[in-house]
Amino acid sequence: MTSEPSDPSLFEALEPGQLTLYSERPLPRRRLGRGMLALLVLLRVYVLIAIPIVAYAFVRALLAH
Amino acid sequence: MSQDVSDLGVFLGPAAAAAAAAELVTREDVLRARDRQRVLRSRAGRHRLRLLWLLLGPGVLVMLGENDGPSMVSYATTGATYGIGFFVPFILLTFLMAYLVQEMTVRLGAATHRGHAELIFQRFGPFWGYFAMGDLVIGNLLTLMTEFIAIQVGGLYFGVPQPVSVGGGVLLVSLSLALRRYATWERTAMALAAFNLLFVPAALFAHPDAARLVHALAFWKPLPGGVNPAFVTMILADIGATVTPWMIFFQQSAVVDKGLTREDVREGRLDTALGAMLAALAAIATVVAAAPLFGAHVDVSEFASGADFASALRPFLGRFGATLFALGIMEAGLVAAMTISTSSSYALAEAIAERHSMNLDLAHGRWFYASAIGSALIAGAVVLTPGAPLLAMTLTVNVLATLLMPPALLFLLLLVNDREIMGDLANRRAANLAGGTIVVAISLIGALYGVITIFPGLLPG
Numbered sequence: 189m190t191s192e193p194s195d196p197s198l199f200e201a202l203e204p205g206q207l208t209l210y211s212e213r214p215l216p217r218r219r220l221g222r223g224m225l226a227l228l229v230l231l232r233v234y235v236l237i238a239i240p241i242v243a244y245a246f247v248r249a250l251l252a253h
Numbered sequence: 254m255s256q257d258v259s260d261l262g263v264f265l266g267p268a269a270a271a272a273a274a275a276e277l278v279t280r281e282d283v284l285r286a287r288d289r290q291r292v293l294r295s296r297a298g299r300h301r302l303r304l305l306w307l308l309l310g311p312g313v314l315v316m317l318g319e320n321d322g323p324s325m326v327s328y329a330t331t332g333a334t335y336g337i338g339f340f341v342p343f344i345l346l347t348f349l350m351a352y353l354v355q356e357m358t359v360r361l362g363a364a365t366h367r368g369h370a371e372l373i374f375q376r377f378g379p380f381w382g383y384f385a386m387g388d389l390v391i392g393n394l395l396t397l398m399t400e401f402i403a404i405q406v407g408g409l410y411f412g413v414p415q416p417v418s419v420g421g422g423v424l425l426v427s428l429s430l431a432l433r434r435y436a437t438w439e440r441t442a443m444a445l446a447a448f449n450l451l452f453v454p455a456a457l458f459a460h461p462d463a464a465r466l467v468h469a470l471a472f473w474k475p476l477p478g479g480v481n482p483a484f485v486t487m488i489l490a491d492i493g494a495t496v497t498p499w500m501i502f503f504q505q506s507a508v509v510d511k512g513l514t515r516e517d518v519r520e521g522r523l524d525t526a527l528g529a530m531l532a533a534l535a536a537i538a539t540v541v542a543a544a545p546l547f548g549a550h551v552d553v554s555e556f557a558s559g560a561d562f563a564s565a566l567r568p569f570l571g572r573f574g575a576t577l578f579a580l581g582i583m584e585a586g587l588v589a590a591m592t593i594s595t596s597s598s599y600a601l602a603e604a605i606a607e608r609h610s611m612n613l614d615l616a617h618g619r620w621f622y623a624s625a626i627g628s629a630l631i632a633g634a635v636v637l638t639p640g641a642p643l644l645a646m647t648l649t650v651n652v653l654a655t656l657l658m659p660p661a662l663l664f665l666l667l668l669v670n671d672r673e674i675m676g677d678l679a680n681r682r683a684a685n686l687a688g689g690t691i692v693v694a695i696s697l698i699g700a701l702y703g704v705i706t707i708f709p710g711l712l713p714g
Contacts, residue, residue: 199278201289203514205366208279208608215367215375218671231660232384234696238656239391241703242649249645 281612285512288436292517308520309527310439311507314592315355315500316348316528317446320535321396321589322403323650324494325452325582328536329562331487332543333553337461339476340491341469341537347495348533352525353687354496354662355504357669359521360678362508369505371603372668385664386604388657393499393597397632399650400590402643405636406560407583410576419633422587426594426629430622435510435611438595446588449535451581456538458574459545459566466541477547481712482705486652489702492695493651494536498661499596506599510610515678535581542578545569590629598625652702659696662688 204210220228278286288307295304331340358369365372370389374382401419408418429438468474478484504525513521543562546553551565563579570578595611598621602609607620615622635641666688672679680688705711 198283198286198290201286201293202282202512203366206285206289206512206514207277207282209277211366212606214606215365215372215674217378218376218673220377220667224667227663228381228660231663231696234699235388235657235660238699238703239653241706242653242656245652245706246642246645246649249649250642 279608279617280614281510281608281610284434284436284612285510285610289512292512296516305520305523308511308513308517309524310443310511311504311513312355312359312521312523312525313528313531314439314442314446314507314588315504316351316525316532317449317535318442318503318589318592319351319495319497319500320449320532320585321400321494321593322582322586323396323399323490323647324536325403325539325585326562326647327487327490327494327651328539329543330553330556331491332540333546333551333562334483334487335477336475336544336547337465337541338469339473340487340540341466342473343488344491344495344536344540345470345533347492348529348536350492350691351495351500351532352529353684354665354691355500355525355529356522357665357680357684357688358501358505359508359513359525360518360675361665361669362505363513363515363518363521364675364678366509368509368599368603368609369502369665369668370600371606371609372505372674373664374604374606376668376671376674377664381664382604385661386600388660389498389502389600390597392497392654392657393593394628394632395646395650395653396497396499397590397593397597397628398635399647400586400593401633401636402647403582403586404590407579407586410560410563410579416637418583419637422590423626423629423633425587426590427626429591430595430598430611430625431615433612433614433618435507438591438611439507439511442588442591445584445591448584449581449588450531450538451577451584452535452538452542455570455574455577455581456541458570458577459542461541461544482709485698485702485705485712489655489698490651492698493653493655493658495532496658496691496695497651497654498657499593499654501661501665502600503592503596506596506603506609510599510612518678539581542566542570542574590632594625594629597628598622655695656699656702659692659699662692662695666692 292304292307295307361369361372370382370386373385401422404418404422405415409415429441432438508521543566546565556562560579560582563575563582566578567575599609601624602621605620608617609621610618613621636643666685669675669680670685
């Protein structure tokens with residue numbers, strides 16, 4: 189994977205999890221409880237409401253100048 | 254999970270694992286291993302200062318990076334509108350909040366060796382991953398535009414034509430990545446970020462009254478005008494000037510790219526605390542430097558930029574003080590352009606499961622490098638577009654960043670409480686209490702902003 193010469197002992201400085209070989213392996217999915225899912229949905233709704241409000245304030249500021 | 258990532262060494266033994274790894278290593282592995290060797294030697298030799306120096310970087314950069322163009326304009330507006338009073342201790346509080354949030358990213362990166370975006374995608378799936386990415390991309394692109402606005406207006410103060418300053422900014426972002434070496438990029442950005450402290454001598458030219466500063470810090474007063482819509486917007490903008498989603502993504506990925514491990518968490522915390530202290534110092538200095546405008550009743554509502562502040566401050570700070578102020582605004586934009594474009598790069602490459610490191614060569618890191626350079630080019634082009642609403646954008650960006658923060662913080666809290674990946678570095682009760690309080694506080698202030706935007710007559714004045 190690399191053309192650079194490397195001393196194998198050099199890699200003792202790294203934890204195995206730091207190697208590209210390892211970090212490319214995906215971690216398993218985690219199951220979220222209903223309460224946490226509800227909170228994530230709630231905050232998503234919060235953002236979906238907030239963005240148009242910011243856009244409205246942006247347009248108002250634009251028209252004011 | 255924390256056992257899983259170390260099983261190569263468990264099954265093969267350290268030497269055999271190292272030899273096996275050598276067969277399949279990449280350029281970034283080699284470069285990171287060299288950096289780690291220096292750290293391990295310093296730790297073994299108990300060279301504490303050298304060890305700290307080697308491990309400094311992500312925390313200092315993320316904090317000084319967030320003292321960006323719109324943030325410094327927010328702090329200057331704060332000083333010019335409210336003088337030295339309530340907002341001085343409030344800014345200190347926001348940096349404490351920033352430390353609490355960013356410290357979690359140090360532990361996450363050191364424990365998992367994975368970036369924030371890839372953890373969200375892998376642990377919670379693409380549905381939530383794309384939402385988190387959407388927030389980040391919108392916030393980062395808009396913020397990046399305001400960084401180029403800062404670079405542009407800083408340049409204008411010195412008579413530099415807009416295409417030259419903006420083009421120079423895009424070129425600097427691109428050249429810093431062309432180094433293809435995390436350590437070099439980090440030290441270059443840190444050297445530039447040191448100029449954020451130019452606001453400190455600029456503040457001294459304002460001859461601040463030490464007794465008033467101490468009184469403000471002790472009593473959170475005065476607060477001229479009381480609680481009104483402008484005050485709520487200022488609160489939101491100052492929070493947005495210290496805690497934003499890009500910081501979470503950037504610091505965690507930088508910690509991973511730098512190669513911090515569980516052993517280095519203490520130094521990672523010191524790095525973050527030092528960054529928060531330096532950034533708070535520069536932020537408060539900006540409020541103090543702009544405070545003479547409050548005393549002279551100068552209306553800053555029509556100011557478009559930091560350069561306007563620098564020009565308006567010239568009678569109070571003198572030519573040299575105003576020049577320092579304008580240079581500081583330019584630096585704020587430049588360093589943030591580097592860190593924010595890199596934050597986008599890490600997150601986008603992690604989201605599409607591409608390689609993501611500043612130690613990558615150009616062939617393997619084409620998506621990584623293309624994201625940063627592409628986002629800088631888009632932001633630069635928008636800023637140079639004739640008639641672009643630059644003033645309205647600058648005022649809106651920090652508010653938007655704050656409103657995007659609660660979901661980003663919830664993902665952070667979920668991940669940092671995930672004992673499968675965090676092991677003994679998972680959050681304790683106090684950190685969860687602090688994190689939860691920050692989510693609730695930012696959500697409530699954001700909701701208040703929404704209400705007073707739609708119903709402006711609700712609060713006086």
